[in-house]
């Protein structure tokens with residue numbers, strides 16, 4: 001994946017092997033271990049948690065997965081033992097406070113741990129992070145990295161890929177089928193089924209390993225991608241009817257207002273995977289999906305075809321993410337966000353096309 005140098009602070013783990021060794025020692029020396037990932041968890045965060053959880057439970061560790069928001073039900077097939085738990089402060093804080101170590105996955109922004117992160121800091125639990133995102137949100141920890149262990153590799157196609165590498169070195173036995181399913185799902189969801197810019201040789205080598213462990217690709221595909229509900233399809237229809245384009249056609253965007261979402265008989269939770277759809281349109285170089293999650297609050301999802309990074313745009317809106325896939329949650333009405341966002345994106349498009357003068361064709 002392209003490193004987005006506009007995101008600050010840019011930290012890279014200098015010696016990954018040494019970092020892994022230290023992390024492994026910390027894991028082995030810990031008994032009670034909490035695993036967590038970002039709010040609104042995705043296949044990568046959940047798959048990573050579940051794979052490491054199985055490994056640690058097999059080693060007899062007192063290990064729990066506590067997330068600040070619930071996992072989408074479609075990922076239930078990765079969790080036959082019901083290990084994914086929603087963090088409940090009243091019930092779980094005492095357990096959290098007694099942890100020897102917490103491992104957080106796929107986070108990017110520390111604030112995206114919400115209550116889990118706040119309580120981990122409050123109780124001074126030793127933190128380890130495994131991630132492939134530019135690091136943000138250290139404001140909430142006084143500008144300093146909150147991590148005793150940071151395994152950060154921007155070039156990794158998924159956080160699950162980093163765990164796959166960890167297991168290859170530090171787990172004597174091959175991964176089990178349930179671990180492989182979790183890791184393969186992490187890989188598939190983060191690479192858009194091996195389509196996105198972050199898909200590299202490592203992604204395919206990992207896939208080979210997961211298939212050797214027994215994963216059937218179409219089984220995963222069905223469970224993850226062939227689950228669209230009728231209301232989601234109706235919502236996609238509403239979205240298609242309301243896509244707008246910049247004059248030069250290079251920016252495609254859509255606003256899903258609460259009215260439009262209701263018109264489809266859907267809810268905000270049904271908005272999923274639509275930003276990639278807008279990006280897939282011919283000549284669109286950057287796409288934006290704005291969702292009115294509640295009146296005065298707008299979720300922005302940005303995608304780029306790769307001619308320019310858009311994570312700095314997300315950052316200007318208070319968010320972050322990858323160079324070509326990022327987003328923000330903005331406490332402003334969608335009309336205002338459109339007004340802020342479109343000039344920022346247009347400036348990026350203009351910068352690229354200023355060099356070539358007339359439109360380059362076929363790019």
Ligand SMILES: [Mn+2]
Nearest residue numbers: 044106159190
């Ligand atoms: Mn990821």
